[in-house]
Each structure stands twice: as C-alpha cells, then as structure tokens.
Amino acid sequence: MNSDGTQFLHADVVGPVDGNDRTAVLLLHGFTGSTATMSNIAGPLSESRRVVAMDLPGHGRNGAAADVYHYGFDRTVNAVADTLGNLNAIPTHVVGYSMGGRIALALAIRHTDVVASLTLIGASPGLSNPIERSARRRSDDELANDLL
Known part of the structure; x- marks a missing residue:
C-alpha cells in the first residue's frame, strides 16, 4: 500500500538487480500508453542497468479505479514515488514521455x-x-469521454 492507502502502481522491472551499482532508470509513458x-x-x-517501466493510474495493468479520486495529479506523483521506494529504486534517472513527462x-x-x-x-509544465x-x-475531457 502507498502512504495514502492506495495500491502501489504496476511496474515491469528488468535488468540487473544485484551486483550493479548503476542507478536505475524509470520510464513513464504518455496518456493512453502503458509499460508496453x-x-x-x-x-x-x-x-547495463535496472529499468522500471511503470503503468500510470488507469493505464495498462493498473486498470480503472472505482473512484476518480485515484486519478488526481498529486496522488499520481506520490504513487510513483511510493512505488519506487517499494522497489528500492531510489534514486533513479527518470524518463517521461508527454503526460509521463509532466509527472x-x-x-x-x-x-x-x-x-x-x-x-x-514531448512534455511541458502546462x-x-x-x-x-x-x-x-x-478538449481533454471530451477525449476522455470518447475513450470511456
């Protein structure tokens, strides 16, 4: 469980875990993406290093949450940090694409x-x-409604 009581995010972890002191790399996908x-x-x-590819809330193997509260930006940022801590992957080099870049x-x-x-x-601060x-x-709300 995360510090706020929600589940950790799904992550695919590949590469060397032990015997390699190189800092891990976190990969964060964009909107409608996944670890794939x-x-x-x-x-x-x-x-050459441990790689963590993480599914963001509502994407990939995280599935849909029953409550939109779980999709908040601040909660997502904290969930990423908590999941990295749970994986002992702190500090990490972070690569983010689009929405993943903003996170x-x-x-x-x-x-x-x-x-x-x-x-x-392909990311901006907003x-x-x-x-x-x-x-x-x-525009984003219309796209989200079309996807649902």
Whole structure:
C-alpha cells in the first residue's frame, strides 16, 4: 500500500538487480500508453542497468479505479514515488514521455531525493494562460469521454 492507502502502481522491472551499482532508470509513458509503450527503450537500457517501466493510474495493468479520486495529479506523483521506494529504486534517472513527462517533472520538484536526473520527451509544465488551460481541459475531457 502507498502512504495514502492506495495500491502501489504496476511496474515491469528488468535488468540487473544485484551486483550493479548503476542507478536505475524509470520510464513513464504518455496518456493512453502503458509499460508496453516503453519496451523498445527498456530492452537496450536493461542490458547495463535496472529499468522500471511503470503503468500510470488507469493505464495498462493498473486498470480503472472505482473512484476518480485515484486519478488526481498529486496522488499520481506520490504513487510513483511510493512505488519506487517499494522497489528500492531510489534514486533513479527518470524518463517521461508527454503526460509521463509532466509527472516526471513534478516528481523532480516535489521528491528531490527520488530523481537523479530527468529526461523529458514531448512534455511541458502546462499552460499558464487560464483561457488556454480551460480550453485544453474541455478538449481533454471530451477525449476522455470518447475513450470511456
């Protein structure tokens, strides 16, 4: 269980676990992705270091939560940190794509002890303009409804 009482996130862990002092790498997928999205990256990296590919809430093998409370941004960031701690993978190099990149950025800011380095792919810190942010939220809500 996480510190907030929810389950740890599903993670695929590959590569050397013992006898290798190289820092692990965490791979975080984008919206509608899963650990499978990162398999092409995980394979080569796992030859020399431990790689953790994590399914974010509502994605991959984490499945759908009964309560939208489990999908909150802050809860997701904390769940990633808690899951890494449970896997003894702290500190870690974090690679995040799109939504995973935004989560990775927040992880680096809020959990400085967790992140050894940060690589963001197709990610941004978000929209600062309230009108653009509102339009994006509506668009994201429509996409989410279409997916359900």
